[in-house]
Amino acid sequence: MSIPTGRQILRLYRDLLRYGRQLQFTDKNYFARRIREEFKQAKNTEKVEDINFYFQRGLALLKNKRVV
Known part of the structure; x- marks a missing residue:
């Protein structure tokens, strides 16, 4: 999977x-x-796997309309 822009x-x-x-x-x-805090914390992340993880987690929250 490619890194999100x-x-x-x-x-x-x-x-x-x-x-x-x-x-x-x-x-x-x-x-x-x-x-805001989550995005600030993830801002300095350089590992592609971590960036993809955070991005997919955000997309899942929007898709499922559920806060876990």
């Missing part, structure tokens, strides 16, 4: 924040803060 990662970030604003039974501020 910066544009794809930014799109995922924005989509996750948009999804967080639609949540009903979750603290929206907490969700947005966690998304």
Whole structure:
């Protein structure tokens, strides 16, 4: 699997924040803060496997519409 581009990662970030604003039974501020923290933490990741893992995890969250 190829590494996601910066544009794809930014799109995922924005989509996750948009999804967080639609949540009903979750603290929206907490969700947005966690998304920001996760992206900041993963920003310095250089291993392709880790980048793909984080990217796929974000996509799965959007696809399943479920916070685990």
